[in-house]
Amino acid sequence: MPEKQKNKESALKVIEGVEHPSSINTEAVNKFIRKKISLLNANECVKGILEKNRTILSQAITLVESSLPQHHKIAQQIIEKCLPHAGNSMRIGITGTPGVGKSTFIEALGVFLSKQNLNIAVLAIDPSSMKSKGSILGDKTRMEDLSTKENVFIRPSPSAGSLGGVARKTKEIIILCEAAGFDTIFVETVGVGQSEIAVHAMVDFFLLLMLAGAGDELQGIKRGIMEMADAIVINKADGNNISKAKLAQRDFQNALHLFPPTESSWIPVVKICSSVFNSGISQIWDTILEFFELTKANGFFVENRLRQEKHIMFETINQSLKDNFYSNKIVSKILPTFEKEVLTGKTSAYIAAQKLLEKYLNNK
Numbered sequence: 001m002p003e004k005q006k007n008k009e010s011a012l013k014v015i016e017g018v019e020h021p022s023s024i025n026t027e028a029v030n031k032f033i034r035k036k037i038s039l040l041n042a043n044e045c046v047k048g049i050l051e052k053n054r055t056i057l058s059q060a061i062t063l064v065e066s067s068l069p070q071h072h073k074i075a076q077q078i079i080e081k082c083l084p085h086a087g088n089s090m091r092i093g094i095t096g097t098p099g100v101g102k103s104t105f106i107e108a109l110g111v112f113l114s115k116q117n118l119n120i121a122v123l124a125i126d127p128s129s130m131k132s133k134g135s136i137l138g139d140k141t142r143m144e145d146l147s148t149k150e151n152v153f154i155r156p157s158p159s160a161g162s163l164g165g166v167a168r169k170t171k172e173i174i175i176l177c178e179a180a181g182f183d184t185i186f187v188e189t190v191g192v193g194q195s196e197i198a199v200h201a202m203v204d205f206f207l208l209l210m211l212a213g214a215g216d217e218l219q220g221i222k223r224g225i226m227e228m229a230d231a232i233v234i235n236k237a238d239g240n241n242i243s244k245a246k247l248a249q250r251d252f253q254n255a256l257h258l259f260p261p262t263e264s265s266w267i268p269v270v271k272i273c274s275s276v277f278n279s280g281i282s283q284i285w286d287t288i289l290e291f292f293e294l295t296k297a298n299g300f301f302v303e304n305r306l307r308q309e310k311h312i313m314f315e316t317i318n319q320s321l322k323d324n325f326y327s328n329k330i331v332s333k334i335l336p337t338f339e340k341e342v343l344t345g346k347t348s349a350y351i352a353a354q355k356l357l358e359k360y361l362n363n364k
């Protein structure tokens with residue numbers, strides 16, 4: 001029997017499937033979310049925040065993080081109205097290389113503090129993909145025990161490519177959380193190296209988490225990151241790793257002595273802990289309290305916060321100028337042409353940039 005006829009008479013038949021539409025209308029969901037957010041005005045948001053309404057606080061943070069112009073306007077109104085109620089918290093930045101146990105450490109410290117009736121907000125910054133711009137935002141799953149506490153608020157945010165992995169709007173979110181009555185605020189960063197200066201510029205106390213026996217003893221002793229740290233904590237100091245942790249503690253302490261005195265008059269310390277077994281957690285908190293007691297007494301606490309406000313003002317100006325430049329109609333129209341000229345070698349990157357800036361400034 002010929003091959004074609006054989007195939008034709010075969011009992012095996014393939015019926016082409018029909019592509020089924022998604023059970024979720026994504027466009028309708030996005031419309032609903034935008035409509036729901038827009039229904040809240042600034043006064044309603046502020047009222048809900050001051051009443052410690054978590055749902056409204058979350059929605060207000062979403063407004064702050066939004067890139068839509070209409071959301072930006074109402075977000076600024078909310079922040080302005082919340083400012084008089086903010087500033088009464090301890091802002092603590094926590095950084096360290098990926099895998100050092102930042103989330104586990106924050107959970108251990110957070111659970112310890114929640115038992116002391118402190119109101120804790122954790123702003124966990126997740127790295128964003130440079131390609132898709134998306135983030136996993138999984139800190140609530142990593143802090144499973146802490147997220148169930150009534151006096152704890154965990155807000156994962158995408159880093160959106162910001163310097164040091166810190167969301168551009170983190171400082172504004174801190175203001176909202178303080179207005180909502182949170183007296184202890186942790187800012188967890190993705191830990192990408194010396195650019196952690198971004199988080200250092202918005203917190204009062206900067207804690208660097210390290211590991212022993214993982215090469216961090218040498219990698220960690222870098223002037224930039226070490227000078228910013230108010231405390232270095234060697235995590236995972238348990239089991240057979242305790243002796244290594246103590247050795248690393250000594251090495252880091254010796255390294256800190258090589259640096260000049262700090263402006264705050266605080267002498268940075270090195271502690272060891274095990275977040276899994278909750279050992280050393282209370283001692284670390286005592287260290288943080290000692291820092292706040294000293295800096296508030298000598299005036300550095302207030303001085304540092306004022307300096308941070310000045311820094312944020314200039315950062316906001318820089319970012320606004322950048323956003324305004326790229327959103328300019330003339331620039332957005334001619335930018336692709338200059339890109340092609342640079343890629344084909346017809347003009348240099350410097351000349352192209354200069355011409356783009358001239359077009360932008362002449363059309364203001």
